[in-house]
Amino acid sequence: MRRRLQPLWSGICIRDRDFNRALLNECQDKFESLLQVVDSPSTSKSEAALAEKRLTRIVKFIGHLYLVKCVPHRIIHAILTDLIIRGDGHGRPAEIWVKCSCTLLEVVGYAFAEVDASYLVAFIGKLVELTAKSSFGAPTRRLVEELQVISTTSWQxxxxxxxxxxxxxxxxxxxxxxxxxxxxxxxxxxxxxxxxxxxxxxxxxxxxxxxxxxxxxxxxxxxxxxxxxxxxxxxxxxxx
Known part of the structure; x- marks a missing residue:
């Protein structure tokens, strides 16, 4: 089944821009609705954790769309920039934004480095700086540290x-x-x-x-x- 659908899927990704746009819009709508769940004071810890997991799955999906050229480079650039711009009023993004950024870069980083290495280096540097100034948990700090190591030892x-x-x-x-x-x-x-x-x-x-x-x-x-x-x-x- 996968072999039969693959040529069709590839053709859609390359030629049908309306389909690509609709798919990205659906991802964005779902992303925003999950954010409301995370930010709601009535959301339980378990519900928030599940919503955060789904948020990272969405950005991972978008990353794989980029790898098969269903999403252009400029969209990934815009998503990463938007994730960091979203802040708490003091220029610091919420922890979930950093998690989503790391998740996306884990998927696209090695390919993104070839076409926009300078931006990637600057972006990861910004992540490191923001994490150092924030009270993020140990798992998030570890994500950023691992991403920095990978970017300097492998991607370049x-x-x-x-x-x-x-x-x-x-x-x-x-x-x-x-x-x-x-x-x-x-x-x-x-x-x-x-x-x-x-x-x-x-x-x-x-x-x-x-x-x-x-x-x-x-x-x-x-x-x-x-x-x-x-x-x-x-x-x-x-x-x-």
Missing amino acids: SKRVLTVRAEMGAGDLEVSCTNMGGEQVCAFSMMASAKLPDLVAEVKSQILNPFEVLTLILDTGELLPDDDETPIGDLLRDLQE
């Missing part, structure tokens, strides 16, 4: 490429594109080759390869970098 040194592969007569025809949609390499490989072989081939064909390479499918799924399964079988399993 990764090249994110989308891998597309088609089975030929015993071989795989592989092509890789960057987040801007530009093809950076194309080659043939035996279907029995392992993923490390694919990574090595991609690196050999890129003029200035990064030390760390992140490969994703056009569905947004991350390809494991150490899987010893034959590439043909691995791609077939991930695309089913």
